[in-house]
Amino acid sequence: ASQMAVPASFNDLATDRETREFFGDIWYQTVVRVPRGWAGQRIGVHLESATHRGTVFVNDTEVITHQGGYLPFEADITDLVAPGEEFRLTVRVNNVLSFQTIPPGVIEDSPHGPKLRYWHDFFNYAGIHRDVWLTARPESHLTDVTVITDIDGTTGRVTYSTEAVGALVTDVVVRDAAGLTVATATGAEGTLDIPDAHFWAPGDGYLYDAEFRMLDGETVVHSYHQSVGVRTVTIDGTKLLVNGQPVYLTGFGMHEDHVTVGKQHIDSMMIRDFECLRWIGANSFRTSHYPYSERVMDYADAQGILVIDETPAVGLNMGLGGGIMGAQGYTTYSPDTINDVTQEVHAQVIRDLIARDKNHPSVIIWSIANEPESETEGAEDYFRPLFDVARQADVSRPVGFVNVMLAPHGACRVSQFADLIMLNRYYGWYVFNDDLVGAEAAFASELEGWSTEGKPIIITEYGADTYPGLHQLPGQPWSEEYQIDYLEAQHRVFDNCDAVVGEQMWNFADFATTAGIMRVGGNKKGAFTRDRQPKSSAHLLRRRWTSTTSPWNRKNG
Numbered sequence: 001a002s003q004m005a006v007p008a009s010f011n012d013l014a015t016d017r018e019t020r021e022f023f024g025d026i027w028y029q030t031v032v033r034v035p036r037g038w039a040g041q042r043i044g045v046h047l048e049s050a051t052h053r054g055t056v057f058v059n060d061t062e063v064i065t066h067q068g069g070y071l072p073f074e075a076d077i078t079d080l081v082a083p084g085e086e087f088r089l090t091v092r093v094n095n096v097l098s099f100q101t102i103p104p105g106v107i108e109d110s111p112h113g114p115k116l117r118y119w120h121d122f123f124n125y126a127g128i129h130r131d132v133w134l135t136a137r138p139e140s141h142l143t144d145v146t147v148i149t150d151i152d153g154t155t156g157r158v159t160y161s162t163e164a165v166g167a168l169v170t171d172v173v174v175r176d177a178a179g180l181t182v183a184t185a186t187g188a189e190g191t192l193d194i195p196d197a198h199f200w201a202p203g204d205g206y207l208y209d210a211e212f213r214m215l216d217g218e219t220v221v222h223s224y225h226q227s228v229g230v231r232t233v234t235i236d237g238t239k240l241l242v243n244g245q246p247v248y249l250t251g252f253g254m255h256e257d258h259v260t261v262g263k264q265h266i267d268s269m270m271i272r273d274f275e276c277l278r279w280i281g282a283n284s285f286r287t288s289h290y291p292y293s294e295r296v297m298d299y300a301d302a303q304g305i306l307v308i309d310e311t312p313a314v315g316l317n318m319g320l321g322g323g324i325m326g327a328q329g330y331t332t333y334s335p336d337t338i339n340d341v342t343q344e345v346h347a348q349v350i351r352d353l354i355a356r357d358k359n360h361p362s363v364i365i366w367s368i369a370n371e372p373e374s375e376t377e378g379a380e381d382y383f384r385p386l387f388d389v390a391r392q393a394d395v396s397r398p399v400g401f402v403n404v405m406l407a408p409h410g411a412c413r414v415s416q417f418a419d420l421i422m423l424n425r426y427y428g429w430y431v432f433n434d435d436l437v438g439a440e441a442a443f444a445s446e447l448e449g450w451s452t453e454g455k456p457i458i459i460t461e462y463g464a465d466t467y468p469g470l471h472q473l474p475g476q477p478w479s480e481e482y483q484i485d486y487l488e489a490q491h492r493v494f495d496n497c498d499a500v501v502g503e504q505m506w507n508f509a510d511f512a513t514t515a516g517i518m519r520v521g522g523n524k525k526g527a528f529t530r531d532r533q534p535k536s537s538a539h540l541l542r543r544r545w546t547s548t549t550s551p552w553n554r555k556n557g
């Protein structure tokens, strides 16, 4: 046994290849003492995530297994532990991907032994990336709270529902940011009106505190504080509206990715990321390509950042990157590959994501997949029910998926189910490389096609690999100059297309990937380096996104 940090990805802590590329079971073990003061309470163990599968043991008893690497799970361990006493906590993490996991992967033989391959362009960091908690609750307690907000003139309306163990009276007290009570209600579900409400809006992360309480007579048995941002998200034709006002998204697809620690969540790193977002004038990001730490979602709420919240369904596309990043020669949707079992796992991760993030005002769109194969009949059958799953779980937000270049307008058979169009396009990089004139014309013409759908279009990725410090005049691919020329060409295309309501450049920062001839020490499309310093292009984005002629102002008056 060796020492391992929690939270952290294990991969980059060691110096040997075997550890970095290890796949299989990784055993974590520690000794924990239950606080003596917790006598008489229900005690639980809560993991914010275990990538990609976690099985938890208390002493020698298995208490829970959870599939899916980026969402929380919890087991009640009251009967197995004693207040004041220690117990042995063991977590078996497994990072193997298969055709029945989300994201998918496959183990293939190579001359040097089996290798885990996958079709997504980020390194398969694994381990326990987020905090692990012991929890204590009274016998009667709230298990879930849902809030949906609406606006009626200057009144904020909060419709709530609760779930609980134990038949006690539930009530709710809403306080404003100064701590003054602004609304109250009694009952497990109901509606609260906040007169003259301060609405949550982009750049104004105003949050109320709703305290949900379970009462036994006058005694508060359990209480749960839920922050509430009062806002609406709607679509009107090709407009995306927040609080009835058109918005234009600026920002990035991001990654949870840092030197040494991999996908570990660290508050200080998060604050640096948000400060860089603020500096550059980004009002939004996408949680490409998996749910991020809950701390990130809370912080986005408080900062008034708009979030496209994505499931880990990335790489459901065996035709993409074949031979370069993933394995070659598979059919995406088939009984032996992405099949009914995968579809159910995918449905479950959509439900789990929405269950976790439904109350975040920052979340304005659900993205149920990134760049799946979407131009085939198999794709249409696979995805049709998944949109229903998302809409059943949440009626209050638009649902979409991110379309890949291989399924352009006219060929894509999945966008018909989406409330809006989200496109990843690399005109001037993967196609028309070093030909920005051709790139601009081809991109503009494809967007003309998508505009006829009458739905808002968000460009969720556009970018060019750029090696920081490489300068060339005239700009050529990989140089800082080319990244600037590339972005200027893309921006002209967006500005000329009315239906485009957002641009999220790929990527916020450079990040780790699997090794190969397409990647130089990882993916280098960042506006920032991996240590969060600006490349030249960051200054261009900042000028565009903070000036009075920003696309926001130009398109929305």
Ligand code: GCB
Pocket: 120, 121, 122, 289, 370, 371, 424, 461, 506, 523, 525
């Ligand atoms: C994409 C993917 C993203 C990749 C990016 C690239 O379309 O969604 O995960 O990193 O392209 O740089 O190739």
